[in-house]
Amino acid sequence: MALSRAPALDVPILSITLESLGGVHGLIHASESARLCAGVPQAAAEFLSSAAAAPSAAERAWLKEPKHTIVPFTDARYPHLLRELHICPIALYVPGNADVLNDPQLSIVGSRNPTPAGSDIAFEFARSLAACGLGITSGLADGIDSAAHRGALAAQGITVAVLGCGADIIYPRNNRTLSEAIRLQGAVISEFPLGTPPRRENFPQRNRIIATLSLGTLVVEAARRSGSLITARLAGDHNRELFAVPGSIHNPLSRGCHELIRQGAKLTETVADILSELDFSAFFASAGHASGGPATPPDIEAGMDKEHKILLDALGFDPADLDVLVVRTGFKPEAVSSMMLILELKGHVQAAPGGRYSRVVRSRR
C-alpha cells in the first residue's frame, strides 16, 4: 500500500530496486541512503521515510475485511496481461476473489445512457459468454457496464469490475448492490489508493486496465466521442480483439460502434462472432490455469438430429420467433413448431416473452 501511494515510483524502477534490496520487505526497511543507492527516486525515498508511508487506520481496517486483498505486481495472482502495459499498476486493491484475475476475460463497454435494446444486448452477450467460461470485465458504470456485469452474474459466471476510484468507494452510488454481488462472484479491482475520489482524469487510466486485462473488447452502443471508444482504441493498441455491435443509423449511440467497424473492429451480431475470434483454449493452456472451464463452447449439439441442428443453427444466439425460424430454415411452420417443442423439452432452447425462443448456452462449470 505504501509503495502504491509513493510518488515517482513505477514498476520498471521498482523491479530493479527490489532486486538489489531483497524484495518489498527489504525496501521498506532499508535506510533512505540505501534506497537512493538502489535507484529509488528522491521523492519516493523521502516519502517512504516519512510518517505518511505508514498504513493509515483506514487501510488497516480495509485489509482486515473478508475478501479484501492487495495484489502487488510481484504476486502470481497479478494479471499477467497487465504486464504488457508500459506503466502497469504497482498493486491492485481487490475486494473479491483475486484468483480470477488471470481468467480469460472479455470486456464489454458502452454508453452510460444506452437504449433499452442496448442494455439487453450487453446483458445477453455477457450472460452467454460468461456461460461459456469467459469472464466479463467492465467499469461498474451505469448503463452498458452494469448490464454486462449483471449478465455475467445471471449466468453464475465470473465478472471483474475495474474502478476509477479507491476500492473503498462505491461509484456510482446506486451500484452498491451490484458491486457487492461482483465481490462475491468475481472481483472488483482498483489501482488507486484507498479514498481516491472518482476524478475525471482517473477514468482513461482505468480504461487502459479494462482494455489490457481482457483478450478483447466488445463495444455496445457508444457515442462517437466517448470513453468507450478510448477503451477500444487502447485495446487495439495492445493488439486485443475489437468487437462492435451495429445498430440503426438513426441511433446516435450506434455511431461509435459503426466508426469502430469502419476502422476494422469485427461487426458482431452473435456470441459466435466473438468466440470464433478468441483463442481462449490457448489461453487456458499457456496460463496453466487451475480453475478450469471449457476451452471451447460446450458441444451441446453432439448426437442431435440433423434437422434439429439446422433449426438450432437458424436460431443463432438471439431470440427469434417461429415465423423467423420458418423463413430461415425453409421448414414448414408445423415442423418448426414441433421441433422447437422437442428442443425446449431437451433444454436446448427456452421460451421467451412474445412467443420468441432463445438458445440455452450451457456452462461446464
Next chain:
Amino acid sequence: MALSRAPALDVPILSITLESLGGVHGLIHASESARLCAGVPQAAAEFLSSAAAAPSAAERAWLKEPKHTIVPFTDARYPHLLRELHICPIALYVPGNADVLNDPQLSIVGSRNPTPAGSDIAFEFARSLAACGLGITSGLADGIDSAAHRGALAAQGITVAVLGCGADIIYPRNNRTLSEAIRLQGAVISEFPLGTPPRRENFPQRNRIIATLSLGTLVVEAARRSGSLITARLAGDHNRELFAVPGSIHNPLSRGCHELIRQGAKLTETVADILSELDFSAFFASAGHASGGPATPPDIEAGMDKEHKILLDALGFDPADLDVLVVRTGFKPEAVSSMMLILELKGHVQAAPGGRYSRVVRSRR
C-alpha cells in the same frame, strides 16, 4: 427487335458480323448464306430468314407509343458502363427518356418486405442523392426498390427501373402508377423481348444490369440469402463501390447488410458516406455528359455563420431532435432552438413530425 429475339446471337458475334455486312440494315437484308459467311450462327441465320423475325403487330404498336424507344448496343445512348459486361444486352427496350441511361447512377436494392424504417431509409437516401444529381437505379420490385424509386421522384431526380420481364409488362402489378411516373421522369429498361413474363430465372440476369449500370450499389435491409446480395456480388465483381446500411442485430433483414460490411462493403450511415466514395465529377467529365448536374453536392453552407455550420454538421443527413443536437454540439438548448429556427427560415433544414429536423439537400438542376 428481331436481333434481340434471335437465338444464339450475342454482342461479340454481332460486332464482327455487322462490320462485314454493313450495319444492322445490311444484316437484316443479307441472304442467309451471306449471313453464315459473315459468322452469324446457323440458328440465328435461319431465324432471321423466317417469318418469326418480322416485327409483330404488338412490337409495331409498342414502338409507336410516345417515349418508347429501342436502344441497340450500337446506339450512343446505350449505357457505356454496360459494355463492361462479358455478354451485354443486344438492345434495351426503353419506355421513358433514353438520354438518361448514361447519367451517373447509384443502385439502391433490398428486401421486398422491409421494415418501415428500412423503407424510410431507402426513400431518404434516394431523395438526398437524387437531389445531388445522382440517378437512382433499382428493380421496380415491392419494398426497398419501390421506396428508392419514389425517393428519387420526390426530389425531382432521375430514376431508372430495370425489369426482369418485357417492357410492356408491369410487374408487380401494383407498381403501375410508379412505373408510369418513372417513365416520365427517367426510364424503365428491359433487355427482354416484349411479352416476356417475369420468370424467376430472368431476375439474376436483370440484377447484373442494375449492378453494372451504376457506379455503386447501396443495400438497405436484405436477408442473408437474397437477390440483393447477388446484385451486390455482381457489383463487386465489376469493381463497383458497395455500400450497406447497418441495423439492429435483432433485425433478420440487417443480416445481409452486415455480411456485406464484413466482406468489405462500406458501412453507410449518411449520404456523405456515399458521395465521398463516388467520383462522379470525373464521370461527368469523361462521359462528355450533356445534361449537366452538380459535380459535387451543392455548397449550401457558403457564407454561413460558424455556429450554424457546426449545428448543420451535427444534424447530418438523418432527422434528429433538439435534444440530440444539444448533446452532439454541446451548445445550450436555448441556443440550439433559436439557431434551428433561423436555419429553418433560411431553408437549410425542415421540421419533421415528432419534433425532429431534417436537412434540406438542394439540387442545382
